[in-house]
Amino acid sequence: MGKTRAFQNMHNAAPALTPFLGRSQDMEEIGALLADPSCRLLTLTGPGGIGKTRLAMEIASHHQAFFPDGIFWVSLTQLSRSDDLLPAIAKATPFCFQQESRSPREQFFAYLQEKHAQQVLLVLDNVEHLLEGVDLIADMLAATTSWKILATSREVLNLQEEWGRPITGLTYPAAHAEERAAEEYSAVQLFVERARRLRRDFVLSEDEQGVRDICRLVEGMPLALELAAGWLRTLRPTDIAQEIQRNLDLLATRAHNLPERHRSMRSVFASSWQLLSETDREVFQKLSVFRGG
Ligand SMILES: Nc1ncnc2c1ncn2[C@@H]1O[C@H](COP(=O)(O)OP(=O)(O)OP(=O)(O)O)[C@@H](O)[C@H]1O
Ligand SMILES: [Mg+2]
Incomplete structure (x- = not known):
């Protein structure tokens, strides 16, 4: 029972x-x-x-x-x-x-x-x-x-x-560590899994550097990887990586079946921001942790 x-x-x-x-x-x-x-x-x-x-x-x-x-x-x-x-x-x-x-x-x-x-x-x-x-x-x-x-x-x-x-992000390849194949890292696996849902013909080896860069830039964070993969409809992985570096707002989606707080990295930050005390906010503002925010 x-x-x-x-x-x-x-x-x-x-x-x-x-x-x-x-x-x-x-x-x-x-x-x-x-x-x-x-x-x-x-x-x-x-x-x-x-x-x-x-x-x-x-x-x-x-x-x-x-x-x-x-x-x-x-x-x-x-x-x-x-x-x-x-x-x-x-x-x-x-x-x-x-x-x-x-x-x-x-x-x-x-x-x-x-x-x-x-x-x-x-x-x-x-x-x-x-x-x-x-x-x-x-x-x-x-x-x-x-x-x-x-x-x-x-x-x-x-x-x-x-x-x-x-809990930290999924494993991802470091900038210069080439000793392991990209697909052995779980962040890469997650990105590729989501990528194939959008583009059935997606092949990692054709865009490996871009995928490695994305995984590293978002430090293996699963939600950010999902949002990044959503851009494969219009962008190549290297362009996605460049855009993430320039502007975090790229990491957003119009998917309806996601809770509001998971529709963009900015809303993830915003809802975490609301949980902070006044003093913590001041400290974070000084540190500029929330890039571009
Ligand atoms: N190990 C994993 N394998 C596959 N997908 C994952 C994994 N971890 C997380 N995800 C996916 O990433 C997204 C975010 O994960 P999740 O909802 O668990 O985050 P969370 O830490 O609980 O966030 P919040 O603090 O907002 O509740 C979800 O779509 C989830 O399915
Ligand atoms: Mg949760």
Whole structure:
């Protein structure tokens, strides 16, 4: 029963329509952390579009055997208030609220205490905008003994129980390192995979330098690679690389099935920008991290 529900939850979350590439070392190390009983809250952190959600999906489906009582996926992108966190989490689990005198929180915590020893993985996807509500996560860990939480967030949650795992881009060829073939790098694989969706006749060897340059310029960031590949309808990889170097605005799309925050690198920066404190913004402005922004 737990398994069936977990399976449904995983797949309701965000069906992957593209192959998962690279990340073998991340998968191995995160798998070891999930197997370690002392790690109960693991947060994958990194900038927007770096691949945290995709990696969490892969980890969850790969490690179903660790969690026989269920893997419950909670997507938090649509939530705007931290008060909505508890109902969203409760809805993803088999728990049901009753019409009774106890508050929803009391009811949910009574459920957690009853199921405290279950081997459950709760995935909280995109927590960054609800950080003021993370005490709930600490309370849930305290109320249970075997539940684990895998969170994805642009920022660490800053909880004592937290094990942080920064996620960086896919592997990409460095400027002068020619010893490995380009297609061995996962950033190149991702670009070529997306390229072939647009141009079936795309052949890496004909444009290899341009593809290497793009992967290096965006430091293997998957979202930026997808947006860059979108330009293959009209530009060659070397031109795309040159344009990226000149102007980040090239990395935008008109695709309708992408969330607003993933339609351009500029909107990724803008939404991360909104999460920064006033002091951090001043520091970043001084550093001019947001090129051309
Ligand atoms: N390893 C991978 N293989 C294939 N595609 C990937 C991989 N990692 C990420 N992608 C793709 O890149 C895009 C961005 O990834 P994802 O949504 O996981 O980023 P994110 O870090 O969760 O961003 P945000 O902070 O905005 O939620 C998605 O279209 C995703 O499918
Ligand atoms: Mg995400």
